[in-house]
Amino acid sequence: MHEVSVVTSIVDAVIDELSKYNLEKVNSVTIMVGALTNLGDEQMQFAYEIVTRGTVLEGSELVIEHVPVEVRCESCGYWGPVSMLTDPDYETHSVPILSCPECKGDIKVVKGMECTVKCMDIEEVE
Ligand SMILES: [Zn+2]
Structure with a gap:
């Protein structure tokens, strides 16, 4: 599933960025997804839930915004x-x-x- 590798790299980058903060919790992460990326929302959400398990992002919401071509x-x-x-x-x-x-x-x-x-x-x- 293409989405898993994409979500994994996003989550890695986010966790890296968040390591600068003294976090209580993460409510949501908003991403911009281009119409040509061929990434499915449901697959992204599913991958996000799995990839974030056991990380600081566990339980946070993935918000997907679509970018038109x-x-x-x-x-x-x-x-x-x-x-x-x-x-x-x-x-x-x-x-x-x-x-x-x-x-x-x-x-x-x-x-x-x-x-x-x-x-x-x-x-x-x-
Ligand atoms: Zn022209």
Whole structure:
């Protein structure tokens, strides 16, 4: 399951960051997940629960925010959202076909590939 390795690296990074604080508890961790990452919410939640067991993050909530795809066109300069034309085999091959909505040119994805920690809701020991 792809989600487990992604969640593991996120959790590792978060725990590393939290080691700077004198923690009472962690309420939640909010992550930004791009539409192109192909990560399922349910699988992420499930993986999070398992990966955080026995850590400072155990029992905290994983909040997932979705980041829509944004592209930049090399030919006409278009910058913005794009509707995803998916390959008929998308489910199995998982590579959506993206092209510029203005000129159908080749585009570069500027948003939607990321999976990053946005913020953490923690309580420090007084
Ligand atoms: Zn274009």
